[in-house]
Every structure is written in C-alpha cells, then in structure tokens.
Amino acid sequence: MFSEEEKKEIDVELGKYPVKSAAGLEILKIVQKYRGWVSPESLSEVANLVEMTDDELDSVASSYNHIFRKPVGRHIIFICDGMACWLKGYDKIIEYFKNRLGVSLGETTNDGRFTFLPSSCLGVCEQAPVMFVDDDLYTNLDLEKIDEILTRYK
C-alpha cells in the first residue's frame, strides 16, 4: 500500500507523462526513498499502478545503478571511479574505506550503517576525487576529510 506521502509525490510524476509506464522509474525512486529499497512486493505494487508486468518494470529497474533491488544500509556511499578520480588517488580511498569500515565495494557494514558502492564518473572531474553519501556530494577528498564526513552519518 502506498503511503499518503508516496501518493502525493507519485501523482506529480504521473502528471508529467501521457503514458503511465513512463513514470515507472520516478515512482520506483519515490518508493525507494521511503522504503530504503525496492522489494519484489514494492515492484509489483508500482508495476500494477503503471500498467506494466512485474518483469517489464524490473527490466527498467535493473538497468539502473541507483535502483536497489536488494536491501541496503542506512546510508549509501558512492565512490566515483571515473578516470579523473582514478588519476587522483581512487585506489587509496578504496583501500582506506576497506580498513576503516571493513567492507569492500558492494558490501554493507555489519551494523547496517553504510553500503559502499562504486559509481561511474559523477561529472565533477575538476574537483576530483569525489563521492556521494546519500544525496550529499563531497569533492576534493582526502583521507582526513573522509573521516570527518563519515561522523555526520549515524
């Protein structure tokens, strides 16, 4: 069942397109925002609403890096692995995260606090290296800065 908040945002998205299925991706993002990830039940619910089969909608959902079809941690760290970030020390940052959080790319910390994911080039190359934590962009990263940033996410 969609919550009242979800319904409100979903209606805005449906209004943008002449065809319901076109709003599928945006609705998945709304559902993910409130529920953390897109479970098979959530996917079904959205598919039903936008008049697609579950498989059709999953073919859309599964093509995007930012639709989570598995449960994730409370916060998502996206480390940019674009070439500018690679040139400016991506490997060291990955190493540091592994030591600091004990997780490799694609994994979630045991306490469920962070999921650690790679991202293709984030388009902020002149300020490399960069990362996102949830919706927040952090640029010109160094190891000390990362330590401080992580304390903001509980």
Next chain:
Amino acid sequence: MEKPLTKNFKTDGSVCSLSEYEKRGGFQALRKALKMPPGEIQQMVTESNLLGRGGAGFPTGKKWGFVPMGKDAPRPKYFAVNADEMEPGSFKDRVLMEGDPNLIVEGTIISSYATEAQAAYIFIRWGYKLSTERMNKAIAEAYEKNYLGRNIMGSSYSLDMYIHTSAGRYMCGEESSLINALGGKRGIPRTKPPYVVTCGLWGKPSVVDNVETIANVPHIVSNGAKWFKGLSLTEEGGTKIYGVSGKVKKPGWWELPMGTAIGEVIQEYAGGMNDGLQLRGLLPGGASTSFLTEEHLDTKMDFASMAKTGSGLGTGTITVLDDENCPVGMVNNLESFFARSSCGWCTPCREGLPWVSRILNSMEAGKGEISDLEILREHTVFLDTGHTFCALAPCAMNPLRSAMQYFGDDFKRHVTEHRCPWRD
C-alpha cells in the same frame, strides 16, 4: 572575448535570478523567435554552423530539418534535452545548468518552437542534484511569467516543460536509448532507421539535443548567424566550454572560442602540469575519444581538426594523464567502466568488453601474458564500427587502440616483467 554562454555566471557560485537574467537581455530572444516562422529559426541555426555539442558534432540545423513540419506532421512532437552527461571526464553540461539555468530554459523553449514541439523534457542524470534543483526553479518561474504554458507571451504557441531525472545508466546518453528510457522502457538503443526525429518518444517526432547545444540557440536568434560564426577561430561556429581534469595546477572549465588549441587550454588556462610531473597523454573529450600526446598540443579543438588526429573533440573536456600514473591502469579503469556499461544486447559488446577488462586487470596484477597483447589488438578490430549494434563498443576501443599505439612499451613491460611498473 565574448562569452555568451557564461556571461551571466556569478563568481561566488550562486545563480543568476530570473529578474537579473531578464535585465541582462534574457528572454528577448524568445520574444523575437515567437515572431519568426519556425523554419526561419531553423535556417538561422543552419547558417550559424552550430554543431551538436554532445560529442558527435552533427549540425543542429540539419537535424531539425529532418523533423516533419507543418499541418500534416504527426503530433504531439517532443523536444528532449540530453543532460545525462555520463561520459567519463565530462562536466560541461553541469556547469551550464548550475550557472545559468534560465538560459537553458530559454534555449529549450526556442528550440522546441523551432521544431514545433508541444512538450519538452530535460533528461538529467541522477547525480546532478544542484542542476536539477536550479532547473526546477527556473522552469517554475518561467511558467509564472508565461514563458511556458498556454499561449506563450500572447502568441499561439504553447509548451510544457518537465524534468526527468535518470538513475544512472551510461547508455541513456545515446539518443534512441534516451528516448526509450524517457518513454518508460529499458534504456537500450533502437534500430535505425527510423530515426527519432521522425519516430521517437511514444512513436512521435522527437528531437534530442545536448544542453550546450541548445544554450547557444538564444544567442544565435538574438545576434544572428554571422555573429555566431565570428566567435570561433575556425569554420565551426560559436564558443565552446572546455575543461581540464587530472594532475594539473588549476583543473576547471573555461568558455573559449571554438578552435582554441589543446596546449593553450592545458597550459594557459589549467596552469600546466603539477610541479614535478610530465604530461604523458590526454583524452581530449571523454572516455570515448582516443589518446593524444604532446605532439598534438597545437591541434585546434574543433570537430574537424580533432578528427584529423585520429581522435575527436568529443565533449571537449580534457583528461590529462601524467607520468606518475600508469597508462595501462588508466585504460583498465576505462574498460572496466565500458564493460559494466554494455547493455548486453549484442554479443561482441556483451562478451568482448568484459574479456578486455579481465585481461587488463590481470596485466595490472602482474598475471598478463605476451599473447594477451594480440587478444587486445584483435578486440580493437572486432569491436569496431560495423560489428556491433551501437557505438558503445567501438567508442570503448578508441582509448585502448590509441593507448597501445602511444604507450606500447608500457603494455609490453606489464607482460614481460609480470608486474605493473607503477606499483611497489
């Protein structure tokens, strides 16, 4: 030096408000355009020699000329602005949307009018949060002022504009994939023909143009094709947003005349290499372009001059490779990206790119064999144009082929010494 695209940019990173934009002449181009027949605007853009800034350099006026026009044209028609900008190393469209969102809105309205579109979609990538926020505000304010909506500024033209934020898929930057994604389908490329200009979004005529491309349109309408051509150092009209990233003193972006030399951008604007480092190579316009080296620094950065080097202008945002980083490692980074980005539709791309990626990975880990070099070389032939469904894999081969050409010894050292010489 005139800088039409960035003249309203604030130095403190804040955004030019709508009233300020109007005071500086904003939306006068739209006022003028609405009094012109759409065909006349198309003609002006054609004469200006505005080439598509997404990377392919297709003449914008010519593309618009393919759209069915007039009473008998299928309707509704659509206009989509490609703001997906997922080409690694590229960030110019973000700069434009953050810096002057009103210009992007005005450019989109005029471009939509010139192609008789009823609705416009701005297709923005997931990570461009600030761009999305500023574009949303600019669109809302344009509605309030009747620059959008019913009967724009008292004319008979009506247009709605929406933002679609994607969720991270490189393939969506290709126009037919973008149209699929926008229409609610998986973002994979379509068979062409039919081209999207005749059969695009929900089967209707649709134009897909890059952010930087449409940002030029209001200025062409206001000042004319001759003025636009005069901005450039070469035959290709206008200015260009160039950028530099990598280990240079001042990474950043600059609006410069089209045709500014590579070396000038890197030396004079990006301040040259960081102290103690040498330039080994560069990708001139994103991951899909071929490496160039010091011998190419005098090349003018326009589409025609860059094509002569065997590389391309691409997005015009340069990534510099220094001598402290391993060329094989950089190519490994690129090919792992391309392997991940394959949509899996055609076999050469789906199977070939991961194969290339695995080989480069093993070379970096000291496990490469001499025979691997031949396998890599074969891929640059068999994944080239004509063997695949779309341009993704051929583009992925550009940096590999050129790296093997310019940094051949580095590849050899990896497989003969069984280690990456840049690592301990």
